[in-house]
Amino acid sequence: MMEERTASFGIGQVIHHRLFNYRGVIFDVDPDFKGTEEWFQKNVEAGSPTKEEPWYHVLIDQDGRVAYVAERNLEAEETVEPVEHPLLENFFTGFAGDHYQARQTLN
Template identity: 40%
Template structure:
C-alpha cells in the first residue's frame, strides 16, 4: 500500500461528506490502520479505499459526542466556525480567538 500526504491536519475541524457529523482531528494514519472486522462492517458499496489517510476525530452529531475513524475521501473542511462540544477537546486543544484549534503543549517537570 502506498501512503499519501494527508490533506487535513491535527486540530482542523472537518465534517463528513455523506453523514451529518463533524469533528476535530486528533490523529492521522497515513493509510488504513484499524481492524479487518471494522473494515468489513462497512457496506461494500460505500467502503473507502485503504490506501489513503484515515483520521481519528473527536466527533459530534445533533445527539451525541463520540470518537470516529474516517477516510480522507469522506471528509470536507468545516467552515461553520462553531466550537466542537466533545468533552475531550479541552484536554488536547485550546481554541484561539479566531476559532482555530491548537494542540496544547505538554507540560514538562
C-alpha cells in the same frame, strides 16, 4: 518504493462528514488504514474508502463519540465555531480562530 501520501486535513482542523452530516475536530491522522480487518469489513461498503488513503480520528461535535473516517468522506467545515466534546481538553489547549491548538506530545 512506497508512494508517499499527504493528508489533506490536519490535527485541530474542524471538518464536516460528507455522508453522515456531522461536524467534528481531527485529533489524529493515519497515513493509511490502521484498524482491524474485521472493523474494515463491518464498517466499509464495497466501492467506498480504501485502506491506502489517509484516515482520521475525529471527535464528533455535540455527540461524545469518536469516529475513524477515510479522507474521501471529509471536507473542510465552513462554519468557524468551536466543537463541543467531552474529550477536547485531552487533545487540545484551546480554540484559535478557526482551529484547535494541539497539546504537546512526546512522540
